[in-house]
Amino acid sequence: MEVQPMGSTHALAGTGVTMAIGQSDRATGKDADFAAYMQARQASLLRTAYLLTGDRHTAEDLTQTAFAKLYLAWDKVRDQGSIDGYVRRIVVNEHNSLWRRAWKRRELSSDQLPEHPHHDDYDSGVGRELWDLVQTLPKKARAVVVLRYYEQLSEAETAEVLGISVGTVKSQASRALAALRDRAPETLNPNETSGEEDR
């Protein structure tokens, strides 16, 4: 994705994002760079956050926190040319934190009935079963699934984002897929239906 340049431009290392300079009289150079990056990457990061959380509002909160932490570290991360990886790592790890906080909240308010399931605009209704199954995966396994099969990261890249070994990525992915196969309805798992799997 590229930002349409306004005025002079320069490229951010490792992002493919071309930055516009001097877009705002008030903004500093840093703010202008950061704003351009945020504009270019926000929708993509929100999509990943949504796949991790399954909830739009939580995804927006997660993404805002990730951008805020990136903002604080902007100069250093930019100089290292690792912006995309850095902010993606924050999203994934913040999701783990949010998950724990949500768990604590549920524990503290166990006398309250759960809210009705939230269906948002992004539920197409097609393949809902598989999406529902993905949301039942443990958070680390789900992160591996999202990074591997949505972001299309390699095992090594996924390991880098999650701060775990490649072997752990492999085992998490294998277990996640096994769980999906076990739970998937027949229509989603034709191999198993035909009895050909692993033969």
Next chain:
Amino acid sequence: MNDELTDRLSRQLHDQVDGWHDTPLTLEGVQGRARTIRRRRRAMTSGVVAAAVLAVAVPAGIGLSSRTDSTPDFTNPSPTEAVEEQPSAIGLPYLEGRTLVLPSGEERQLPGRYDGAVVLGDTVLAVAQDRETGEARLVHEDGSEVPLATTTLATNSDASAVAYVRADDHVVVESFDGAVFDLGEQRANLSPVSLVGGPDCSAPGSCAVWVNRGEGGFEVVQNGGPRVEPPPGVKVQDVATDGRVSVVTRAEPIDGGSCSAVFDGVATDADSCTLTYGRFSPDGAHLSAGPADEDGAGASFVAILQADGEEVVRFEPGRGGFVFSSTWEDSTHLLVTTYDYEKGWSVVRLGTDGTREVVLGPRPRGDDVTPAYGVLGPTG
């Protein structure tokens, strides 16, 4: 074997979100969140209040613990050799959940979770902050409470007295024997950093409390005596027993760039714009330091400097990790509270000779803001 399933999975994930092109977040909103994160981190790492666990209201009148006869010896931390035989022990008290662990190994169960504590002799003073209102209070073992203006406390060099700022903006020194010395009402938004003198502050000039102002800058609150003129700067980090002062001389409010210096009177012993200076070792021979620019996820390293500013040791956490805080255990060891996104929280003992060992943890619980261990001592 998984090709069809993974293809379906990939398609479904894309179907789920590919229609999402909204960009509802604004730069202003992100900057506001960034300021909140920074304030929270600074609050969590300042003063002696290093523990950061969810505060739970403490029932009034409930003591912090049963009295014990043991008296933790702050002036003579556990010898390194003994600690190495039992690497889970450290020479400073620390909080882990509701448990206060003393250097002797004695554990005291606290009636609630606290944001921090200080041990004066055999007395524990705890700090709790209401997460909703932000109101802080100092809780004594007998259940009595003092409303505080800030959660930060500052002890003197032998931990025989502690300074704090009451909610009515009076700077107060409380000694290990319960004596309280009111240094008078001061301007609002002060945070104590270092207490020089005490435990008896009854004589004029016997106590000086170095405090940072919320709006920037710092000053010295005294109980009379010759006026102490602070060096220039925007934030005081520590005051050594010989009078040298560690100061941040310049700081950028948002991007975190800063410069630091050590002042010996009017002269500058050391200065840097690549490091942020922290606390002096108890003997004053070394100084802790971190990066001059604050990292979004926490400090990327902690360093030990000689008195002249020369770096002798640096500790960098593993990939994705960061340094939360550091506290001098004794004159030759720095205890570093660090977070690793895979392993969780740990406390690492860093020697001035370059040795290092994990003494607490790793403990994979808590998020990256609330450490599992709160080492009690002047943090930097």
